[in-house]
Amino acid sequence: MTEPSLKHPSLNIVIACGGTGGHLFPGIAVAQELKKRGHRVTLLISQKKVDAQASKNYGDLDFRTIEAIAMPKIPSLSLLGFGVRLYKAIRFSRHLLDEVEADVVIGMGGFTSFPPVYAAHRKGIRTYVHDSNALPGKANRMTAKCCTNVLLGIEEARHYFNPAKCIVTGTPVRQEMVARKDKNEARAELNLPQDRRVALVMGGSQGARNLNSLVIEAARQCADLCDFLIITGSADFARVSQLTADMPHVHVIEFCSAMAAAYAAADVVISRSGASSLTELAHMGKAALLVPYPFAADDHQAHNARVFAAHGAARMMRENTLTPDDIAAFLNEVLKDSSLLASMNECALRLDMPDAVSRIANVIEHTDHAASHD
Numbered sequence: 621m622t623e624p625s626l627k628h629p630s631l632n633i634v635i636a637c638g639g640t641g642g643h644l645f646p647g648i649a650v651a652q653e654l655k656k657r658g659h660r661v662t663l664l665i666s667q668k669k670v671d672a673q674a675s676k677n678y679g680d681l682d683f684r685t686i687e688a689i690a691m692p693k694i695p696s697l698s699l700l701g702f703g704v705r706l707y708k709a710i711r712f713s714r715h716l717l718d719e720v721e722a723d724v725v726i727g728m729g730g731f732t733s734f735p736p737v738y739a740a741h742r743k744g745i746r747t748y749v750h751d752s753n754a755l756p757g758k759a760n761r762m763t764a765k766c767c768t769n770v771l772l773g774i775e776e777a778r779h780y781f782n783p784a785k786c787i788v789t790g791t792p793v794r795q796e797m798v799a800r801k802d803k804n805e806a807r808a809e810l811n812l813p814q815d816r817r818v819a820l821v822m823g824g825s826q827g828a829r830n831l832n833s834l835v836i837e838a839a840r841q842c843a844d845l846c847d848f849l850i851i852t853g854s855a856d857f858a859r860v861s862q863l864t865a866d867m868p869h870v871h872v873i874e875f876c877s878a879m880a881a882a883y884a885a886a887d888v889v890i891s892r893s894g895a896s897s898l899t900e901l902a903h904m905g906k907a908a909l910l911v912p913y914p915f916a917a918d919d920h921q922a923h924n925a926r927v928f929a930a931h932g933a934a935r936m937m938r939e940n941t942l943t944p945d946d947i948a949a950f951l952n953e954v955l956k957d958s959s960l961l962a963s964m965n966e967c968a969l970r971l972d973m974p975d976a977v978s979r980i981a982n983v984i985e986h987t988d989h990a991a992s993h994d
């Protein structure tokens with residue numbers, strides 16, 4: 621472990637990153653970097669299955685759980701219950717901050733970030749929130765009001781916050797993804813053929829049932845074109861496995877703990893457009909068909925996807941009009957035109973911000989930085 625320098629004394633840092641993979645994995649990346657720099661890090665995650673599934677591979681990190689609470693969308697009696705749970709979460713956070721003697725609190729987004737950041741703000745502890753989306757959610761906009769600085773995944777989000785508080789850092793990818801894997805090795809690791817094209821299908825950290833169904837139909841038409849690696853999500857694994865039992869060119873995983881290999885093995889990706897998935901697509905330089913989750917708050921996944929489409933890194937299609945034929949046509953187009961595929965890959969790579977994790981760690985370490993500007 622690197623000893624913290626005198627210039628950067630060891631800090632006790634709490635990172636709130638629960639609720640979904642899109643908050644958890646960037647939080648893990650920041651924790652890995654800060655730990656490497658000699659700081660003590662506590663990660664606050666939720667009790668949801670996805671958090672438990674994803675965090676179990678990081679035994680060297682210190683995880684604590686906090687109840688995940690969501691703000692009711694419609695004002696109703698449930699507001700009362702929400703208020704009580706929020707109060708309890710803030711009280712829990714206050715105790716935890718005392719226990720770990722926190723110097724800094726970072727919220728990686730979502731409502732789970734609010735109670736610890738708010739509790740820290742009230743105690744006069746330095747606070748940050750990271751937002752990875754092109755259109756920030758209400759929870760982050762609210763949390764940002766209690767923060768020293770707002771760290772942004774992309775510039776497009778700046779005008780939703782006090783611009784002077786914002787620093788564009790990018791969204792970090794996990795340490796194991798930083799070095800890109802070799803395609804052949806990745807395919808061997810995932811038992812995929814070496815001599816066929818591979819399309820990776822992923823529906824964010826929890827899977828996407830409708831997208832899975834459309835892809836299965838498209839895969840029937842594309843048996844001669846490519847193999848498919850479908851990451852189904854826990855809830856849809858049994859159904860997809862059954863539907864594809866007679867399709868040897870379709871490979872199914874419930875939850876993938878080897879995402880670096882999954883991306884490296886793929887020639888093209890079909891995906892939801894959650895911010896972490898997009899960050900990883902950029903880092904791996906992978907062309908994609910993006911199908912935003914239609915019910916995401918304020919349709920923010922469509923905003924994310926448009927940024928990638930505008931840069932030539934992806935095509936975006938809406939789920940309500942998407943057909944298996946569209947998917948098959950996209951795959952035929954990009955997999956049969958190597959210069960188009962190469963150019964989309966290149967455009968994706970140009971959106972990569974490889975130093976995001978050190979930018980964030982630098983902001984955290986420079987306690988007296990005049991970081992009100994990018």
Ligand SMILES: CC(=O)N[C@H]1[C@@H](OP(=O)(O)OP(=O)(O)OC[C@H]2O[C@@H](n3ccc(=O)[nH]c3=O)[C@H](O)[C@@H]2O)O[C@H](CO)[C@@H](O)[C@@H]1O
Binds near residue numbers: 875892921
């Ligand atoms: C429905 C919804 O509102 N989703 C939001 C949620 O996304 P959600 O968490 O679903 O999606 P993201 O794309 O941001 O992140 C998914 C993460 O899970 C990882 N992964 C996925 C599957 C798997 O089997 N193994 C694995 O490790 C991916 O590599 C990636 O790191 O938070 C994101 C960050 O605020 C938002 O941009 C998304 O819009």
